[in-house]
Amino acid sequence: MKTNLTYPVLLASLFFICVLNKTSAQQDNAFKEVQGIIIDANTNTPLVFADIVLDETNISTVTNTDGEFLLKIPNTLLNSLLSITHLGYEKLNLKVSNFKNNSKIKLTPAVTPLDEVSILRYKDDARSLVIETLSRKSTVYNNDNTLMTAFYRETIKKRRKNASLSEAVFKIHKQPYNNQRNDNIELIKARKNTDYSKLDTIALKLQGGPFSNLYTDIIKYPEFIFTKEDLAFYNFSFGESTQIDENLVYVVNFKQKQNIKTPLYFGKLYIDSNTLALTSAVYSLNVENKELSSQMYIRKKPRKVDVYPTEAMYRVNYRTSNGKWHYAYSNISLTFKVNWKGKLFNSVYSLNSEMAITDWEIKDTKIAKVRSQLIRPTTILSEKASGFSDPKFWGEYNIIEPEKSIENAIKKIQKQLKRT
Structure with missing residues (x-):
């Protein structure tokens, strides 16, 4: 073996x-920092590894072990939407211009109906x-x-x-x-x-x-x-x-x-x-x-x-x-x-x-x-x-x-x- x-x-x-x-570097003023905490809407517990993506771009980050995130967004994209997703939760979209820093963002747990039709093809054969x-x-x-x-x-x-x-x-x-x-x-x-x-x-x-x-x-x-x-x-x-x-x-x-x-x-x-x-x-x-x-x-x-x-x-x-x-x-x-x-x-x-x-x-x-x-x-x-x-x-x-x-x-x- x-x-x-x-x-x-x-x-x-x-x-x-x-x-x-x-070492030092100059901060680019052409960016806005957006930060917040992603939590479960029912339990208020932080959600780790939630995805935060700026719509129609590839700019993204993930939440840390405290559910926190920070994202630097170019000023030219402040009218865009933030897409927030997490496994087992409903997707949430927020407009960057309306976003308030350090706010708690609640994601709602998704109700997952068991799709017997789609799983039937692999039933009892996960391999x-x-x-x-x-x-x-x-x-x-x-x-x-x-x-x-x-x-x-x-x-x-x-x-x-x-x-x-x-x-x-x-x-x-x-x-x-x-x-x-x-x-x-x-x-x-x-x-x-x-x-x-x-x-x-x-x-x-x-x-x-x-x-x-x-x-x-x-x-x-x-x-x-x-x-x-x-x-x-x-x-x-x-x-x-x-x-x-x-x-x-x-x-x-x-x-x-x-x-x-x-x-x-x-x-x-x-x-x-x-x-x-x-x-x-x-x-x-x-x-x-x-x-x-x-x-x-x-x-x-x-x-x-x-x-x-x-x-x-x-x-x-x-x-x-x-x-x-x-x-x-x-x-x-x-x-x-x-x-x-x-x-x-x-x-x-x-x-x-x-x-x-x-x-x-x-x-x-x-x-x-x-x-x-x-x-x-x-x-x-x-x-x-x-x-x-x-x-x-x-x-x-x-x-x-x-x-x-x-x-x-x-x-x-x-x-x-x-x-x-």
Whole structure:
């Protein structure tokens, strides 16, 4: 049996001193910032991963873990509509010019009637539906050369305390879904801070950075989770259907068969009933086998320490534009336990990375011509970034609003920079 050992890996090594450099940029006054909180209309709980898209454009963002979002909109588009969608909720449209900042926006849960007619074709055969979905990459997904603008955030925590923050804006040279060429990534801007005093004697670094998130695009890169060979090692079953933007969505549960010892994945696939396109996927790695799951992530570590994952969760979302689906957002959350030989207590570290497509355009010519400007899949982002800067650093680029704990950590970092 083939073992997938090429998925996003973690590099653990002895730490080096981090040097902070201050950078500044001019804020473009041709943009208006729109921000708010998306909540459930019935429970008032924040809605995570809600999509906010400016109609008739490719400008977009997603809500953070607190349900918050911020979107920079060109002044020429202030009469446009904001389209807000979330899996399992009714779509909401709001006019930008009427939008009041910091307001709570309520989404109504959608009532999803079970469509027995449309599900009958795949009843008791969820595996066939998944195979059909994977086979549609050439028909229902974007097959043009596309230049995507993406925001990326990577955080490392020791228990609940932020130890490292890295953020970047990238240009993704997204290849058509109907060919075998890999995507390329170009670094535009980056910033970071690492407090190694919170990391003891170990620094955790994510090798691959934004490529790790890009590889969660199951349709473009099925080899990282659902190879033709590996499909036979999974059980598939239907869950309760849901909907998004008034479209019925099939829910398929999957997990590895009991007799398979190699770490594989378990989770849910959300499949559009009309196009059979994958709209999103939420899944985790089975880490019960410590030795084998550790081999999938740990590339380097001190000899006197044992490091193994206790949780590895993934999420990928897709959007449609002009009738074609494309990669829109992904999130990776990894938790590791570090045991030093001879020490009584262990340490727990968590690493979270997320990447959101905030804008994109179709390119008629071949993209990624200048190889010197591209980063490699083995890149460690924190070694490319220069340090946290003033709030105007990002100019016109859209970012994901940080969660409260990260936002507080950034403020502390900025105060530290002012003192130094």
